[in-house]
Amino acid sequence: MGVKRIAAVNRRTAETDIGVKVNVDGTGKSDIATGVGFFDHMLHQVARHGLMDLAIRAEGDVHVDDHHTVEDVGIVLGQTLAEAVGEKTGMVRYASVYTPMDEALSRVILDFSGRPFLHFDVNYTAHTVGDFDVQLVEEFFRAVAVHGGITLHMTTLYGKNDHHIIETLFKAFGRAVDQATRIDKRIQGPMSTKESL
Template identity: 45%
Template sequence: MSQTARSAKVVRETKETQIEVEVTLDGSGQSKIETGIGFFDHMLESFTKHSAMDFTIKTVGDLHVDMHHTVEDTGIVMGQAVAKALGDFKGISRFGHSYVPMDETLSRAAIDLCNRPYLIWKVDFSRDKIGDMDTELFKEWFQAFAMNSGGCIHVENIYGENCHHIIESCYKALARSLRLAVAPDPVFAGQALSTKGSL
């Protein structure tokens, strides 16, 4: 792993996946993403754009087995990269939340970048797949990202019918929430936003 100001690079290699992620928190939503899963790439590109961060993601996974390791491990490394870029988490706004509508669908996400990871996931799908991707894998990505970014993340689809809209609105809602949470806090610059003195 290497780090410069508000940016980081993480490389992770196992027998199942080889992943390299670079992130710049203070970016402009630029992405270069290759995971071998078309719909997953689409979600991560949308996540990048709406977070206003820059992500370069290269994942080579054992897709001949299935997509599980590729999706989960990409979430792990993305979370690690965000946490590394945040450093000691001092001086950030810490909290963020967002509602995102997409046609008939409305989803919301809230995050506390507190170094106490947790995921609440209230999202259901009426189909087993979107494109070639199993819908059960989306929770795996959000769980992996939460556990490795240090974020307490709550995601809920309030209503919706189209499964594409449901999951895309969830990714966008988390991205917008994360964008707010990592933003520098002008009042608590250089300080941890906690009565404990650290996060």
């Protein structure tokens, strides 16, 4: 493979203490503990379906709510992905993925452009899945996009079960990262006519 695309980032604030390590050329191994059970389940999906090795440790003020922990994990994951892909030499850069789960179908399209943007078009049927606030999904992916320098478009085309809807988004994101970070030997330098990303 050549250069190992592995990175680790730690971030501590008054609200959270987070460490993330990623190998984008991994096999889908995950070691994740954020203190937010449903969120851990979704992050395992990113690793497994994205074929990346992902370790995440987070301690946060979940006695307040899960918001700071979920958003800050997104910040650090975005930073870690950006560091792991580096100059993006030979990297495909783009991906477009549809992922179903039973009655739900979502589409994730992304570009490791260096220009952060999130378009999030997802409708839920309730406010929570268990104790997890569904609004935090958008906050998480916004943080990943902004701090990873990723243009990210996420759309749920249809679905009735909020667990299924959210899981399609996390699985599709993992698959899209896997596709976009693949190396194509035909690509010289970054995939850009500017020769820089």
